[in-house]
Structures are given as C-alpha cells and as structure tokens.
Amino acid sequence: MTTRTSRRIAAFAAVPLVFLAACSGQGPGTAAGTDLTIALAVEPVSLDPCDTQDATNAVVLRTNVTESLTRIDPETGEVVPFLAESWEQVDPSTWRFTLRQGVRFHDGTPFDAAAAAASINRVLDPELNCQNLDQFPYPLTATALDAATLQVVSESPDSILPLRISYADIGAPATPAGEKTSSPVGTGPYRFAERVQGQSVTLTRNDDYWGQAGQATSVRYVYREEPSVRAGMARTGEASIAVPVSVQDATDDDRTREYQDNRVFFLRTSTEKAPFTDPRVRRAAQQAIDKQTIVGSLMERTGTPFDQIVASTVNGHIDGFTGPAFDPAAAEQLLRAAEADGVDVRAPIDLVTRPDLFPGSDEVIQAIHQNLQSVGFTVNILSLDTDAWLQLLRSPFPPDQKATIIAISHDNISGDASFSFPKYMAGDGSNSTIRNPEIDALLAEAEQAGGAERAALYQRAAEIEYRDVNAFLPIALQSKLLMLGPGIEYQPNSLTGVELSVADIAITTG
Incomplete structure (x- = not known):
C-alpha cells in the first residue's frame, strides 16, 4: 500500500532579518547577525550518522546535518516522507522506497538508492556497534533496484518498517564503512564545519540544500554543565537558545518555553x-x-x-x-x-x-x-x-x-x-x-x-x-524547558529533545 504523499514538515517560516547596528553588547545569538549559538548541557559522544539514537548526538546532527528517508511529524506523530517521497509494501518482509531526486550530499555526491542502501546497511553492521542498531530488532538488507528505488527486505515481517527506517540517518558514500567518522557528511540544511573537542561544534548553512534552508548562516554549539550558566547566556544574548534550563532559572515571560518529548x-x-x-x-x-x-x-x-x-x-x-x-x-x-x-x-x-x-x-x-x-x-x-x-x-x-x-x-x-x-x-x-x-x-x-x-x-x-x-x-x-535569547524565535515541539532543527529558528528584530 503506497503512502499518501505528505507535505514535508515546514522547516522554516520566513522572518525578515533586520540588522540592529545601533545595539551594543549583543552576543552572537542575537538579531545583530546571522550566527547562532546554542548552549547545551553536554557535548556529543559521537558525530557519526549511525549514532543519532542518543539525543546528545541527535540534537546536533538530526535534520541539521543528516536526514533519513522518513520522518515523524511532530504535530501528528505520523510517518511522513523526507528523503523518500513514497513507499509501498511488496510483501510482509519487503518494502520499496521511491527516493527524492536532485538531492546532493555536502561533498557534492548525488544522493541515490545506492548511497541510501550503503548507509542503511552500515547502520546494521554489528561490528560497527552503531547506537541506531538498537532500533532494528532483526537483520534487514537494503538494495538499490535503480537510482531512485530502494528495496529493504527484513528477516521477519515488519509492519512499521517505514517508521523504523526514520532512525537510519543517511551519510555520504565517502563515510568509512568499517569505522566511525568524526566528520559527518549528510544532505541536510547545515554542513559540519568544525569540532573543538570539549568546547564546541560548528555547522554552516548549506546554500545548495534541496529544501528550505535556515535563516542562520552558521550555528555553534557550546557546552555548559550548569543550567544556571546556560540560562544566563540566553538572558544576556551570549546564546541564542539554552537547552535545557531548570525551573529555578526559568523566566516568567515567553522567553522560556516548555515542551514534552514523551x-x-x-x-x-x-x-x-x-x-x-x-x-x-x-x-x-x-x-x-x-x-x-x-x-x-x-x-x-x-x-x-x-x-x-x-x-x-x-x-x-x-x-x-x-x-x-x-x-x-x-x-x-x-x-x-x-x-x-x-x-x-x-x-x-x-x-x-x-x-x-x-x-x-x-x-x-x-x-x-x-x-x-x-x-x-x-x-x-x-x-x-x-x-x-x-x-x-x-x-x-x-x-x-x-x-x-x-x-x-x-x-x-x-x-x-x-x-x-x-x-x-x-x-x-x-x-x-x-x-x-x-x-x-x-x-x-x-x-x-x-x-x-x-x-x-x-x-x-x-x-x-x-x-x-x-x-x-x-x-x-x-517536561523540559528551554530559554530563548534576545531577537530569537523558536517554538519547541515533541521532537525538540532529539531534533532541534536550526532551520526552524528565526532571527527577529527583537
């Protein structure tokens, strides 16, 4: 049964950017520029696309650097198309995915069924010990039938395989097959630029993105263990978003947003x-x-x-x-x-x-x-x-x-x-x-x-x-709380704990 083609989740609502040159004392997360800073509690353990089951890794990579064939709609909870445009179940153990055309990885390599198959099979390699392997309870094999058609065969019938495949983030063919990478290359709206161990990860906007790219030209993730420090960074504009923050540090205005992620x-x-x-x-x-x-x-x-x-x-x-x-x-x-x-x-x-x-x-x-x-x-x-x-x-x-x-x-x-x-x-x-x-x-x-x-x-x-x-x-x-810095608008949703999409962050006039 072929899924009905669903609209791609809107990644960004356009908001005019106004430069506030007259403002003083503003940090990189304010409306004075298009660079964002996000203050997190801890740095990623891994930057490999096959380790995004852990929210610590996913909040940086998922929907920003890497994307999957399907995705969960945060509003409805339904599985919707992402890098796959549609899919059908051929028999109880076989699914075919029709892939989106015209998509390229950040290194310029075309995204096609062969690339998708290699990435999915890599996740399922027990020797690589990918964290995302936990989401697949039995072996399956992905095969390219042609450039736009991917076939996935599971060892046992799986009625929710399109949902399960949303946990297989797709990395570029250049990703090492037998070892983890610390320089992820995906198809998302942001490219991995730099990691300073123990300090930060920086992403830059992918201006060749197949969909709606974000407003920010770059985003820098920094790590501050103390919630009060993260909250203080958001209040002063040193951070665009601080997540999560404690009840004690929350503000009484709409700068503090609450969300649930089950x-x-x-x-x-x-x-x-x-x-x-x-x-x-x-x-x-x-x-x-x-x-x-x-x-x-x-x-x-x-x-x-x-x-x-x-x-x-x-x-x-x-x-x-x-x-x-x-x-x-x-x-x-x-x-x-x-x-x-x-x-x-x-x-x-x-x-x-x-x-x-x-x-x-x-x-x-x-x-x-x-x-x-x-x-x-x-x-x-x-x-x-x-x-x-x-x-x-x-x-x-x-x-x-x-x-x-x-x-x-x-x-x-x-x-x-x-x-x-x-x-x-x-x-x-x-x-x-x-x-x-x-x-x-x-x-x-x-x-x-x-x-x-x-x-x-x-x-x-x-x-x-x-x-x-x-x-x-x-x-x-x-429930969780996050705090927005001056001149920043972001509405958290049920996926925010694992997918804080930079493309959803708007830089406003404050």
Whole structure:
C-alpha cells in the first residue's frame, strides 16, 4: 500500500532579518547577525550518522546535518516522507522506497538508492556497534533496484518498517564503512564545519540544500554543565537558545518555553547482582522512594509522578495502571524477609547518574538516595560522564560491576513500544537486565503483529514487568524547558529533545 504523499514538515517560516547596528553588547545569538549559538548541557559522544539514537548526538546532527528517508511529524506523530517521497509494501518482509531526486550530499555526491542502501546497511553492521542498531530488532538488507528505488527486505515481517527506517540517518558514500567518522557528511540544511573537542561544534548553512534552508548562516554549539550558566547566556544574548534550563532559572515571560518529548525518568536495577537478584528487594526499592514528594517539590513543572517507563502516547502504555505506593515500612519488611532467607540486603549499591541527566537531577538523585538509605539499603551515588554512564547502561556490562541502580531519562517519540521494550526488557536487549522467557515471547509476538493486537501484546509484557519483575523504578513523566535569547524565535515541539532543527529558528528584530 503506497503512502499518501505528505507535505514535508515546514522547516522554516520566513522572518525578515533586520540588522540592529545601533545595539551594543549583543552576543552572537542575537538579531545583530546571522550566527547562532546554542548552549547545551553536554557535548556529543559521537558525530557519526549511525549514532543519532542518543539525543546528545541527535540534537546536533538530526535534520541539521543528516536526514533519513522518513520522518515523524511532530504535530501528528505520523510517518511522513523526507528523503523518500513514497513507499509501498511488496510483501510482509519487503518494502520499496521511491527516493527524492536532485538531492546532493555536502561533498557534492548525488544522493541515490545506492548511497541510501550503503548507509542503511552500515547502520546494521554489528561490528560497527552503531547506537541506531538498537532500533532494528532483526537483520534487514537494503538494495538499490535503480537510482531512485530502494528495496529493504527484513528477516521477519515488519509492519512499521517505514517508521523504523526514520532512525537510519543517511551519510555520504565517502563515510568509512568499517569505522566511525568524526566528520559527518549528510544532505541536510547545515554542513559540519568544525569540532573543538570539549568546547564546541560548528555547522554552516548549506546554500545548495534541496529544501528550505535556515535563516542562520552558521550555528555553534557550546557546552555548559550548569543550567544556571546556560540560562544566563540566553538572558544576556551570549546564546541564542539554552537547552535545557531548570525551573529555578526559568523566566516568567515567553522567553522560556516548555515542551514534552514523551520522556520518562526511571531507574533500572541490575537484577543479576545481589541484592537485586531477589524480587522482594527490587519491590522494596520501589516502595522506599517517595516520588510524589520528590517530583512535586524538586521537579515542579518539569515532572509528574509516573508509574510506567513509556508515556501514554506509546502503545505499550497500560491505561489506568498504578504502581506500588510509597510505603517505607513495607519496604523494610520486604528487606528483612529477604535477609532472613540469606540475601545480602546490605551489599553496597551504586546509584549511577550523570550531571546532564536533566536540570536539577542532582537534587532528585540525592533525595532518592536518602529514601533508599532510610529503609536499610547501602547506597553510594556515582556520577559519571556520558561515556562512562553508557558503559554501565549497555551490555556487555563490566564483569567487576557491583549492584547498580542506574538513572535513565528515556524518550520514545515514535509512539511504538518496539523502540523501548526490546532494548530495556528483552533477554538480549542492549540495556536490559531482565531474563524472563514470558516477556521475551510476548515481545517477539508483538513484533509480528499490528494495530490493537500489537499494543495488547506490549501491554501484557509491561504488566508482567511492573507487577512481577520490578526491574524498573519509574519516577516521573518529564517536561523540559528551554530559554530563548534576545531577537530569537523558536517554538519547541515533541521532537525538540532529539531534533532541534536550526532551520526552524528565526532571527527577529527583537
């Protein structure tokens, strides 16, 4: 069935540019010029097109430097054409994509089916260890039938492959096949120009872009760990946009904008390390955390207490489900019962976080730490940089790693649980510590199903986890805040957390 051709998401609403030569003290992010500065919490871990699953990398690259065949419309949540103009399902395992013509990579190479096939197959090379590989639960092969037609064949039938293919960012044929690149070449409205390690990444406008290019001639991403510093840069005009900022640093005017990206803050226990090998201990950890008070007092408008690991817009969400209530007495009782059966409930545990998890996360983690300590857990807070944090998040886990509770802020902008549950709940999931055959069977069955049946299977798997396994400690449904500098207009949307499109940023008269 061929999709109806949808309009490409408008990348930029034209706004007249007025130079304010008489203004003084304006930074590079103001209306005094066409260069933008975006202040982020942390620099990208990777600039390779195949690593844009991580929002830290994606916020710089996706829809700016690199593009995919399809894209999610931030307003409707539907899959819409991007570098592919249309597609059709030939049989349960085969899809054909008709590609956009006249597109060139930043190095001048034409974009065609052969280039798209090479880039998609590169993502799926297990030896390259691309982060985006997590979004493809089974092997598939992309083949150019002719210059404008790409065929993708999956090992198993996949009813959502056009959605899944939106996670395969297309790099130029010159991208090394067997190693990661630090100089991405894509088809987007901005070209990669320079990276100063630990300081900045600079992009420049692609004036040969196939679509509507942005207003800014360049954009520079800088990294400031402290939310108050980022917010201060936006207030003074040193930054065009500061993202994210904390509630405490938010302004009361429209310069601070709030947005949601289906992001949930939860904790994952290491179920194969004592004391978390015992489900009673995992349930005790859940009941020890007073998330109503913690979220209400520390996260305020950026969080709502939550009992699941996916938002209500995702088909794996269980309507009406309520998790265990805060009950420290019950938590202590569970620990005593486990200890009586020989479980070392006093074994040391690392509560693993990272400074850029979200603004104010340090205070939230400290409150969770106090809750856990108060019922009898022995917990140490371990704050790591993003790269070290990822090593504890993803398998294979370090052999000498002790029991951990790792703090995770996970988004699912797709609306389909296949982008969350397999990697966090399946026995072979990249981020999973769960080994439950019943959950594995349900997830495998869900991958072959569609519509209401698919949703029901994901919900059954989630219910087993939430009621019986308890590997996760859900805390909050998150919102984020960003701050605009003087003379800057940008309206965040449901994709802003992973796709902050520079072409959507307007430079106004202020």
